[in-house]
Amino acid sequence: MNDTKVTDSILYIGADDKTIDLFESQYVVPNGISYNSYVILDEKVAVMDTVDARKTDEWLANLDSALGGRDVDYLVVSHMEPDHASNIQALAEKFPGMQVVGNAKTFSMISQFFDIDLTGRSMTVKEGDSLSLGSHTLTFYMAPMVHWPEVMVTYESSEKVFFSADGFGKFGALDTEEDWACEARRYYFNIVGKYGARCRHSLRRRRPWTSRSSARCTAPF
Numbered sequence: 001m002n003d004t005k006v007t008d009s010i011l012y013i014g015a016d017d018k019t020i021d022l023f024e025s026q027y028v029v030p031n032g033i034s035y036n037s038y039v040i041l042d043e044k045v046a047v048m049d050t051v052d053a054r055k056t057d058e059w060l061a062n063l064d065s066a067l068g069g070r071d072v073d074y075l076v077v078s079h080m081e082p083d084h085a086s087n088i089q090a091l092a093e094k095f096p097g098m099q100v101v102g103n104a105k106t107f108s109m110i111s112q113f114f115d116i117d118l119t120g121r122s123m124t125v126k127e128g129d130s131l132s133l134g135s136h137t138l139t140f141y142m143a144p145m146v147h148w149p150e151v152m153v154t155y156e157s158s159e160k161v162f163f164s165a166d167g168f169g170k171f172g173a174l175d176t177e178e179d180w181a182c183e184a185r186r187y188y189f190n191i192v193g194k195y196g197a198r199c200r201h202s203l204r205r206r207r208p209w210t211s212r213s214s215a216r217c218t219a220p221f
């Protein structure tokens with residue numbers, strides 16, 4: 001597993017996949033890819049996205065290690081594409097008290113992917129809504145069509161950490177030594193470039209991570 005610490009309380013629990021030959025069954029990924037998921041440890045515990053079903057066991061082991069016996073209070077779903085979201089049901093079943101955090105479009109899509117009843121367990125957020133975990137505060141911003149309609153990004157303001165969904169992704173497993181810009185560019189114009197206007201719109205709006213502050217981004221740099 002890669003270095004697990006984004007900060008002392010925000011841990012990477014994702015997984016590299018170096019056995020996949022074609023991402024989304026069409027893009028060559030000679031250095032694999034990473035499925036990025038994080039846990040935030042505070043008075044409340046939040047998990048930021050899950051991973052692809054190809055890496056469920058490794059992800060659950062990483063999660064258990066990070067939790068140290070604690071329960072998960074919230075799962076934030078930034079994107080319903082399977083490489084982010086395949087384990088929503090598994091996590092909901094593992095932690096029956098966990099709330100699933102998403103926007104209205106997220107919840108209209110979850111029922112199309114999973115046979116799961118989230119009655120009383122769903123927290124629907126909209127642009128600018130915040131969720132306090134204790135000392136950490138998550139604020140949610142909608143980023144529709146970057147690159148599915150339900151996509152949203154999250155900014156954690158106490159440590160200035162930005163959870164960017166697909167927005168600044170790249171091909172390549174995290175431990176790969178390669179030219180970052182080349183594979184990020186190839187990811188962008190294959191995966192989200194079709195929605196370039198939406199990406200520009202999202203970046204140009206006055207939002208915390210677009211300021212000159214020192215926000216850290218959880219995309220796999």
Ligand SMILES: [Fe+2]
Nearest residue numbers: 079081147166
């Ligand atoms: Fe995506």
